[in-house]
Amino acid sequence: MKLFGLAGWSGSGKTTLLVQLIPELTGRGYRVSTLKHAHHDFDVDQPGKDSHRHRVAGATEVLVASANRWALMHELRGMAEPTLADLVAKLSPVDLVLVEGFKRDPIPKLEIWRAENGKAPLFPDDPTVVALVADDPLPVEAPARLRRFPLDAVVDIATFILAYVGLPPHAA
Structure with missing residues (x-):
């Protein structure tokens, strides 16, 4: 499976994109x-649902299933937080996994940056940032290696991601 990340500070627009x-x-x-x-x-x-009651009672995992979906909840109960690789291994195979957050993990990522957050961009200190989405002027010069997109360039951003991870622009 191909992995590609979306990173940025809270409120930058990661989920919207x-x-x-x-x-x-x-x-x-x-x-x-x-x-x-x-x-x-x-x-x-x-709270009050059977699955919540199972979990609160001490179950390590609770799997809830219906004709429309299933969900597995796993309680860590003091164990270490799983790594990105651990979590990806739990997913069913797909063409592309888009990762939101995990901004310090070494996967290629798109940084979404907004001046109104008042935070410095990630790209100067993160060589895994391969593209930048921002409508605002940057407080530091972006290196030429970074592709830059406006926030509303969804089609172009999708095409870039597919090319970057080695998938053709249109599925066969």
Whole structure:
């Protein structure tokens, strides 16, 4: 499976861009999965539901299944946070995995940057940033090696990602 990341500070527009890229890529015939890093103590379960009660009771894993979907929740219970590679290994095979977050992991990534966040760009210190999405003027000069896209260039960004990871622009 090919991996490509979207990185940037909170509020930069990573999720907005990601949810625009998914239909663009799947519309070209590719199977796409996503992997998102969440901070701290997120929860996908609802208090009062049976699956939540199972988990709170101490189950290490709770798998919930229906005719429409299944979801597996795994409680770490004090174990180390899994690595990106550990998590990718749990995914079913697809053409492309878009990774949101994991900004320090050594995968090729697109940095989404906005001046209004008041944070420095990641690219000067991260050689795995291969392209930049920004409408604002940058506070530092971007190296020529970085492709630059405006925030609304979803079609061009999708084409760039496919070419970068070695997939043809349109699925066969």
